[in-house]
Amino acid sequence: MSEQRYADMLKSASALFASADVDTESEKRAAIDEINELMTQHGLTVDDLR
Template sequence: MNHQKHRGRSNTEPSRNRPREAMGEPRYQDLIRSLNHLFLETERDTEALTAAQRQRVIEEIKVLMNQHGVTIEDLSD
């Protein structure tokens, strides 16, 4: 019976802590564009979610007003 322990990474794998090359301007600009795109998408998603939530609340208010016989004029008092 051979009871060898598994050691994970082999010694031939490159180290994750090795020094990296400096990032060039084109790569930097590409990363910035990607981040800006991600932020815009997130903002649009948040706006769409907020609009959908607002619409659900409005519908709920309309139902409650109808159930209780409340009118717009009643709210202005």
């Protein structure tokens, strides 16, 4: 494998891992938003979850 090909593959892998981190953060944010919405709809507080 040429050094250029290796560098290209490394760059692609880095971009893939970076996008996976972003997706995880957006999924967490979406889950938190959904939880907050459901809690508001049902009149729940954090204390109700304990």
